[in-house]
Amino acid sequence: MSTSTASTPAEEFADFVHATGGALYRTALLLTGDHHLAEDLTQTTYARVFASWRRVSRADNPAAYARRVLLNGFISHRRLRRNAEMPTSTLPDDPGSDADPSARIDLLAALQRLSPTDRAVLVARYWEDRSVSQTAADLGLTETAVRTRSKRALERLRPLVADIFPERTTR
Amino acid sequence: MNDPENTFRTALHERVADQHPDYARISAGAISAGSRIRRRRRITVTVGAAAAVGAFTTGGLGLSQLLTTTAVDQAPLGAAGAPSASASTAPLASGQSLDLGDGVTGQVVTNDEAKTMDITIQTASARPGAGTGFTIVLSGPAGAVEQKWSNDTLLEDYPGVTIATQGARVGLVDEVPVAQPPGWTCEWYLIDDKASCTSEDGGVAGLVIRPAEDYPDWSKSGDKAGPRSGSYITPLHGDIFISVQSGEGTTDAELEALASSLRWTD
Structure with missing residues (x-):
């Protein structure tokens, strides 16, 4: 510094x-x-x-x-504080299902539909470029949990921000 | 690393690339709050408060023997990547009473004991450590207690600990304060003074009931409420007002219209 x-x-x-x-x-x-x-x-x-x-x-x-x-x-x-949580009832159960392109939303808003921990995992992994092991240590999770959460969270984001994952929406 | 992950990484960076905070305000606020934390950091741990106080008053123990610690400042930081190492070396035990400064006392109970108490969980550490299995129940002046659980370093000092306050949490109001706004469906969480609203076309906004004492700050700061701030506020109503905050799919105009459409129920 x-x-x-x-x-x-x-x-x-x-x-x-x-x-x-x-x-x-x-x-x-x-x-x-x-x-x-x-x-x-x-x-x-x-x-x-x-x-x-x-x-x-x-x-x-x-x-x-x-x-x-x-x-x-x-x-x-x-x-333990759900104060600013947005409703997640609209979250698709099948993230691989075809999404309505008109339903695409801003990436920042889409992230808010994830759980705080899932969001933190994605931010640590893909914004801060932390490794799986570093992310696990940062968040007090196992490496398996980080991988699982990361994969699941990305899958949930796919239909919401389809333009970021074109290979799944152009089929 | 596969392509979807790379494109997602790129998208994250592009999304926030032009976002900048108010450095001066954050720095000044952090120095002010950080200074308060420093002043209160001298934590005196008394094992078995009553007995210890009794022993001290009779001259049987000196303060230094009451496990007084300023360990947070003296503890080695270690690797920068591992700052979570507990700065406090004193383990918690049920029955302890922590003098946290500013008139705030922390009563240590086990999490099982906490379940039987009339308390409100405010925050908790997810990391395993010296505080795992324990709840610290704070009591004292309301403002100091809130400052303690929201801004202090208890979670860092005692990883794994849960922080609670005495009494069940009571929201600012007992009943939903506004009618259902036209075109919106709002789900209220009165205990948190908040509601999440969804419009007929899928837009989302949040409502927050705020105390009147916050109104001058909100009404005068264009950064907190108003065009392009992401928030609008209602006029003051008795001892509360409501801020309407943006969510996904909601435009600034829709937000302003929602705020204007709120009608008090009393």
């Missing part, structure tokens, strides 16, 4: 936020699907980081620490 222009911990931290906040916020946006919630989650994450800034700033990869705090914060908070 660059500290060339920072003279106090707060200034150094502000530099850190500016350097890493964009990626962290976009992760939060993919997880929450709402920019207000994403900013809240991002700010809460950084608050926790700042609370331990003296140690975090000396770590090899403070950004990785922040990312994991965000992921765990999201999972922990959402597990």
Whole structure:
């Protein structure tokens, strides 16, 4: 982390936020699907980081620490609070079935139809490019669970965002 | 990695590539909240609160012997990829009372004991660790308690723990506060002060009942509510108002119309 222009911990931290906040916020946006919630989650994450800034700033990869705090914060908070969950009753039981192209929705919205954990798995694997084993460690899941959830979640997304998976919708 | 996975990865990146947060606001808010966490971090763990306090008041124990810890700041961070390692070395046990600062006390019970109590689960850690099998029931000033479970590091200090507050959660209202808006079907979760609404053409929006004290902030901030913010709000109604927030398939105009169509039931 660059500290060339920072003279106090707060200034150094502000530099850190500016350097890493964009990626962290976009992760939060993919997880929450709402920019207000994403900013809240991002700010809460950084608050926790700042609370331990003296140690975090000396770590090899403070950004990785922040990312994991965000992921765990999201999972922990959402597990028992269904507050912003969208209805999932419309989720297709057979994700491989032919989808109505007119029903295609925005990718961000489609992600919100997944469970929080499934969403976190996809975001970790395909947005953050974490390996299966890293994702499993990040989210406290087994590698088998990560693979299963990842496959299932992608299958559920297929009919919702058909343009991303053309090979299944042009048949 | 097969092509669908690669195309999905590309799609994710393209979808959020132009999204940017308010860095200054996040930084300032994080420093403020993080500073509060630091001030409250000095956690005093008393094993068997009554006995320990009694022993202390009679001079039998010094504070340092009451397992006082500032371990979070002193604990090694370890690899950046493994920050979840518990910073707290003190294991939890049923009957413990944690002095969490700002007048907040955490009573430690087993999860089985928690099932028999009149409490509300607020959050929980999914990771196994020192807190697995235990629930910390928070009590104290309402604002400080909420700050404790929502912003503090208890879940990191005690992986696996469940955090609860005393008393069954009560929503801001006892009954659905608005009539079913025309063209929409809303499912209410009053305990969470929220509703999820689906329009006849499949659009989705969320309603959130909010306390009146939040109204000035919402009504004055164009970033929170108004055109292109993703949210609209109703006028203040008694001690509550409702924010209408966008979901999939809902346009800004539809959102504004939904907010305008809400009619209070009382």
